[in-house]
Structures are given as structure tokens and as C-alpha cells.
Amino acid sequence: MPVDVRARVVANTRLSPDYNVVALAAPDIAAGCRPGQFVMVKPGRGHDPLLRRPFSVFEILRNPSGIDGFSLLSKRIGVTTSLLYDLEPGDVVECLGPLGRSFDLVDPPRDAWLVAGGVGLAPFAAAAEDLVARGTRTTLFYGARSARELFYLDWFSSRGVEIVTATEDGSHGDRGHVTIPLERALGRARGELTMYACGPEPMLAAVSAVAARHGRTCQVSVERVMGCGMGGCYSCVIPVREDGGPPHYVRSCIHGPVFDGASIVWEYRRAG
Amino acid sequence: MPGKLDVQIGGLRLKNPLIAASGCFGYGVEYAEAVDLSSLGGIVSKGLFLEPREGHPPERIVETPSGMLNAIGLQGIGVRRFIAEKLPELRTLGATTIVNICGSTLDEYVELARILSDAEGVAALELNISCPNVKEGGITFGCSLTGTFDVVNAVRRVTTLPIIPKLTPNVTDVASFARASQEGGADAVSLVNTFLAMAIDVETRRPALSNIVGGLSGPAIRPIAVRMVYECRRAVSIPIIGMGGIACGRDAIEFLLAGASAVQIGTANFVDPFIWQKVLADIDSYMTRHGVARVADLVGALDTSAREKEWISS
Ligand SMILES: Cc1cc2nc3c(=O)[nH]c(=O)nc-3n(C[C@H](O)[C@H](O)[C@H](O)COP(=O)(O)O)c2cc1C
Numbered sequence: 402m403p404v405d406v407r408a409r410v411v412a413n414t415r416l417s418p419d420y421n422v423v424a425l426a427a428p429d430i431a432a433g434c435r436p437g438q439f440v441m442v443k444p445g446r447g448h449d450p451l452l453r454r455p456f457s458v459f460e461i462l463r464n465p466s467g468i469d470g471f472s473l474l475s476k477r478i479g480v481t482t483s484l485l486y487d488l489e490p491g492d493v494v495e496c497l498g499p500l501g502r503s504f505d506l507v508d509p510p511r512d513a514w515l516v517a518g519g520v521g522l523a524p525f526a527a528a529a530e531d532l533v534a535r536g537t538r539t540t541l542f543y544g545a546r547s548a549r550e551l552f553y554l555d556w557f558s559s560r561g562v563e564i565v566t567a568t569e570d571g572s573h574g575d576r577g578h579v580t581i582p583l584e585r586a587l588g589r590a591r592g593e594l595t596m597y598a599c600g601p602e603p604m605l606a607a608v609s610a611v612a613a614r615h616g617r618t619c620q621v622s623v624e625r626v627m628g629c630g631m632g633g634c635y636s637c638v639i640p641v642r643e644d645g646g647p648p649h650y651v652r653s654c655i656h657g658p659v660f661d662g663a664s665i666v667w668e669y670r671r672a673g
Numbered sequence: 674m675p676g677k678l679d680v681q682i683g684g685l686r687l688k689n690p691l692i693a694a695s696g697c698f699g700y701g702v703e704y705a706e707a708v709d710l711s712s713l714g715g716i717v718s719k720g721l722f723l724e725p726r727e728g729h730p731p732e733r734i735v736e737t738p739s740g741m742l743n744a745i746g747l748q749g750i751g752v753r754r755f756i757a758e759k760l761p762e763l764r765t766l767g768a769t770t771i772v773n774i775c776g777s778t779l780d781e782y783v784e785l786a787r788i789l790s791d792a793e794g795v796a797a798l799e800l801n802i803s804c805p806n807v808k809e810g811g812i813t814f815g816c817s818l819t820g821t822f823d824v825v826n827a828v829r830r831v832t833t834l835p836i837i838p839k840l841t842p843n844v845t846d847v848a849s850f851a852r853a854s855q856e857g858g859a860d861a862v863s864l865v866n867t868f869l870a871m872a873i874d875v876e877t878r879r880p881a882l883s884n885i886v887g888g889l890s891g892p893a894i895r896p897i898a899v900r901m902v903y904e905c906r907r908a909v910s911i912p913i914i915g916m917g918g919i920a921c922g923r924d925a926i927e928f929l930l931a932g933a934s935a936v937q938i939g940t941a942n943f944v945d946p947f948i949w950q951k952v953l954a955d956i957d958s959y960m961t962r963h964g965v966a967r968v969a970d971l972v973g974a975l976d977t978s979a980r981e982k983e984w985i986s987s
Binding site: 453 | 696697698699703704706707719727728730731732733734735736738739740741743745748891892893920940942943944945946947
């Protein structure tokens, strides 16, 4: 059951000229939230911007006696993300959530491989904490443009997550896409594992293809332009193929945002 | 005994004047967890054809100043699955369900009306002759006076359900379409559907929507929609359901004063799915503040006397 909360900004940490993490006091949303779910966010009042924007829940913020709220990882690309970047403690953000289907997280002895591209790191802080709490061995494959855009590495490693990186300029880890170290690791992996991916759609398509080639399942979190987050508007559709039938559009807000990567027909848009 | 908030649309009694607009509330069931559907005056289902439809490829929406464009392309499950899978649940939830129907031919509207007349739990039919996004979505009927008359009249012959043609604002004189609807036997008219519009990403030089053009909705269109409701009020005697950019109680009251007997909310529900109780509370407190006993007393209660005096004296 989603709730609408006028959440107070507790902190806004600018990680770079584009990226920030905003911590929000919204225990009601955070308490009911499972990793991979999202919130619809409106940082300003009035009609500009009018619609809310979807954001994955990044961290669940805890204190010794309970849950304080959650944080969002944002990259400044438009009006709403610019407003989020400029927030100050005490400001208010309207948050509707939690919404959507969460990741199906695995237990030991199965391993979890998280694959993030850029701001696609967003759903994986909460996911990693949940996995580590289950005792599941967790690896983060993390790709970005350069070392300056790799964030929270210490956060993940201090929680026991193994980190493998790739950067486009080669300044950290492999040079090139995150699929390079991922393929290499898949070629060597022997045990049972489940993959989880979030990032730009070409990356999700590539990771899904790599997973399929190696006979692994991969849950992907997609981000489509979304109007309402509740299944009302049919704007955030993505083509999927279910039970061998023809591809058809489903709403990523309620059928996703987490899908089995193998069910998505990535090339459908160009064809159709 | 009529209550404070209930309204009458022809033969249809609604417990309050707020209705969820077609295409902006899914099939209703999507919102059942968040909203008590029985607390709304009614809900209008997403536009239904006889057969399922896939709709347009993304991008399907883009935000514009105080509004949005959409070209969903009427993705839908078709009338039979709607009756089998959604109607029973809507009945259980106590929703007053108005079904929005679309056809590419006169026969398709007639067939849809026949099928839905036999289904249990349909309160009224809204004839979508105004979707700007698909050629076959009835817009050819909605842009021609004889076409409008013919569709309404043909559906009138096969159903006793209240029929509510939904008018497009993309015409020069919307009031004449309200008149054609009344003459065809409509119980009410609803307006407006979206305004045909376009947005371009200047960096890529691409249209923002895959369909290139789409329909504009939201607060940006409200003053035009209010004017159109006002024009229709003066042209017909059947009730009018007004919509276009309503985002708070004040906006809803503006439509009532212009002549609408009830209102629909679309885009604003995307922003706030809990809008319904807030708007109702606003209307209620406005009525208390102005000593208005019944919502119906606000309908068309626009006061133009000062305006006229000014004109006479100048
Ligand atoms: C995403 C979207 C989908 C819509 N789909 C339909 C539809 O299926 N049938 C219809 O008659 N109107 C449809 N409309 C039009 C609305 O019902 C309404 O007439 C219009 O949006 C103006 O009201 P608003 O400004 O409150 O949204 C749609 C509007 C939007 C924004």
C-alpha cells in the first residue's frame, strides 16, 4: 500500500557536479520498502514541474531503534534532478511509495552478482544490505565513465561486498563497459548465482544477453518515462514476451520495474 | 432525499461530482489499494475497443509547461476481457463504472454498446469520439456534426444505458457538437478531451513523442476547457461533465459555475492519487463558506450581471 509523505530533507550530499544523495525522513515509506522498489518524487510545489519522477530507493536509513527514512541517488539531467541537487536540509519533497515489484533476492549457497551502470547503482545499496544480512556472497560489478563517477565503493566494501569496476576512460578497473569484467568472471564462475542489473537500457540488453549466453538468470530494473507510477497512464510500457507468445507492452510501474531480463524484447522498439 | 454533494446526470445519480477521467485511472482496479473507489462519484474506464490493442511505441508522454502530452494510442484489453476480468472486481469494490468506448466504424460503437448493455455493473457509456492519437479512435466522427449525430443516434437505438459522447476541443465551435449530441439522443456530454499538440527535442531535432503529435492535458488547458463548457451550457439543456486541468477544489468549482453538473479529473490524479478526498473537502468548505446547500445549486451559477451592467454603462 503506497503512502504519500511530505518528507523532510535530512541531508543532501553532492558527490560530484552531477551526482547527489538526498536523505529523506520518511519512515512510513522506508519501513514497507523492499529492495528494487521505487518512489514517485516531487521536489517542488505547483505545476512546474507537474508530474512526479520515479527514483529507486537507494539506502534504507536506520538508527539503533528503527528506521528513519531512505535516500535517493540522483544524477542531474533535467528539471526534477536539478531541484533534487539543490535541496537543502529542512526542504520538503513529496514522496509516493513504495511502488513496483522488488528484486527476488537469493539466499546462500547461491551467490548474488549486482551489475550497475552509472546512476544504475541506485537500487543496489538496499539490495546489498539485504543480501549481506542473508549471508549471501555478493559481488558488485560497477561501470562508469571514469573513476570520479564511481561512488560509495567504501560503503559497499565495508559491508563485505566484493567490487569489480570498469570505466570508459580506464581510470579505474577495466577500460570499457562493465560487461568486459562480467564476461570474464562468468567464464570462470562454477557455483550457482543470480544476476541483478540496473543502468542504461543498452547496458541492460547487453548484460541480459551475456547472462543468457552463460545460462544464468538476470533480473533487470528498467527505467522508462513514467507518468503516475500506479498503473494509471500506460506511458511506461516495455515490450515483453511471456509464455512464448508474441511481444506485448506491459506497464513497467506495476509489472516491474524489475523484470526477468530474458523476457524483455530489447530490439522491439526499433522493429515496431 | 438528495444530499449535499450528490448530482444527477440524466438518469444517473452520482454520490458526488468527482469522476476519474478515462485513460487516467487505468481500469480503476489499479487504484483500489490506495483509494476507496466507492467514495468517488464515478470512474471512467480506459478507452475500450472491441479487440485488444497494443498502442503506440514509447515515448508516449512528455511533460510541457503546466501540462503533459500523451500519445498512448489506446492500448487496451478489449471489451470482452474487460467484462470478464475487471467489471466483477469493480462491482465488488462498489465503483460506479462508466465505460469509455471507441470504434473505427459506426457498427463497432453499436456492437460495443450492445455487449456492454448486457453486462452487469455498467452505469453509463462514454462515447469516445475525440481521441486525437489514433485515426480510427472515433475522431472522424467527433470532428463532423453529422458523424457525431449518427454515432449517438445509432447507439441510442440499441441501449437504455445513459450515453455520454465525449467531445473534442479540436474544432472551431464545440457547442454545435454538443447540440448534435443532444439531437442524437445523448443523456449528457463530457468535455474536453485533449488538445492536439506537439513538442520537439531541439538537441536531437526529434519529436518528443513516437507518434510525433499527442494530446495536451493538465492545468495548462483549464481556461480553454472552462470556456468551452460555458459555451456548451448555453447551447444545450442536457447535463455537461466538465474536465481539463482540474487540480484542486477551486478548479472543480470553476467548471460547475461555468455549467458542468459533474467534473472529471485526469492528469492531476497522476500527480496525486489521493486528490479525491482533498478536492471534495475543498468543495465542501466552499459550500459552507458561501451558504450553498447542494452542489447542484452551483451548476451554471455564474454571475455575469456586473459584467453586463458595466457594458451597458460604458
Ligand atoms: C495519459 C492519458 C490517457 C488518456 N486516455 C484517454 C482515453 O482512453 N479515452 C478518453 O476519452 N480520454 C483519454 N484521455 C483524456 C482525459 O480523459 C481527459 O479528457 C483529458 O486528459 C483532460 O483532463 P485533465 O486535464 O484532467 O487530464 C487521456 C488523457 C491522458 C493524459
